[in-house]
Amino acid sequence: xxxxxxxxPGVLGSLRSADGKGVVRIEAPVDxxxxxxWSALTDQSRLARWYGEVEGDxxxxxxxxxxxxxxxWEGTGHVAACExxxxxxxxxxxxxxxxxxxEGVIEVTLAADDGQTNVVWEERGMPLNLLGAYGxxxxxxxEDLAAHLAGQERCDAGARWxxxxxxxxxxxANIS
Numbered sequence: 247x248x249x250x251x252x253x254x255p256g257v258l259g260s261l262r263s264a265d266g267k268g269v270v271r272i273e274a275p276v277d278x279x280x281x282x283x284w285s286a287l288t289d290q291s292r293l294a295r296w297y298g299e300v301e302g303d304x305x306x307x308x309x310x311x312x313x314x315x316x317x318x319w320e321g322t323g324h325v326a327a328c329e330x331x332x333x334x335x336x337x338x339x340x341x342x343x344x345x346x347x348x349e350g351v352i353e354v355t356l357a358a359d360d361g362q363t364n365v366v367w368e369e370r371g372m373p374l375n376l377l378g379a380y381g382x383x384x385x386x387x388x389e390d391l392a393a394h395l396a397g398q399e400r401c402d403a404g405a406r407w408x409x410x411x412x413x414x415x416x417x418x419a420n421i422s
Contacts, residue, residue: 257413258388259381263421264370268377270384271368278395280358283365284331286394287354296394297387316386316403323352332356365391378418382410 259272276283286292293300298319302310306328313320319340327335338350350371357364367388372380386407390400 256410257417258385259414261377261381261414261417261421263374263377266374267370268372268374268380268418268421269368269370270372270377270381271366272385272388273364273366274388274392275359275362275364276392276395277362279361280331280356280363282395283356283363283391286391287334288328292394296390296400314387315400316390316407317383327353374418374421377421378415379411381414381417382407385410385414 258274259270262269262271278286286296288304290300290304296315298312298314298316300310300312302308302323304310304325306325308325310323310325311321312323321338321340323339324337325334326337327333332355334352334354336352338352340350350369353366353368353370355366365388367384369380369384386401386403389406390403393400
């Protein structure tokens with residue numbers, strides 16, 4: 247089942263379940279060329295401006311450790327697919343659950359479109375009971391990426407999450 251709030255003010259994402267786990271998908275254009283977006287997603291110094299501290303190897307097969315600004319999430323990642331300026335697939339584990347076999351996936355795909363870049367950011371593998379909260383948080387990350395590309399600062403993540411969370415919670419209530 248998929249739940250989308252395209253008509254809801256401020257909500258960019260849709261939610262669904264797959265194999266008993268939550269999926270958040272945000273698909274929207276950003277005002278930047280595809281090479282700039284790719285660099286913002288894969289250059290550690292640029293990630294530090296909008297996403298968080300990322301240390302390690304961001305190339306195909308590489309491992310890294312991250313702490314995200316907006317959510318405080320800490321964990322590790324493995325770059326499972328890297329198609330420059332097109333697709334990035336990362337397998338992640340939260341630090342508290344490193345012994346657990348549960349893994350999340352972040353997949354970002356890019357497509358150039360007349361000076362803009364269409365970005366599809368999909369995260370898979372989160373618990374269904376937390377899907378709404380994850381949806382709001384992932385949108386905050388997406389908005390911080392768009393702000394960075396526009397030369398602006400990150401948002402007040404807590405305030406923005408609080409604005410988005412009720413709408414995402416409503417969407418999540420329909421997911422099983």
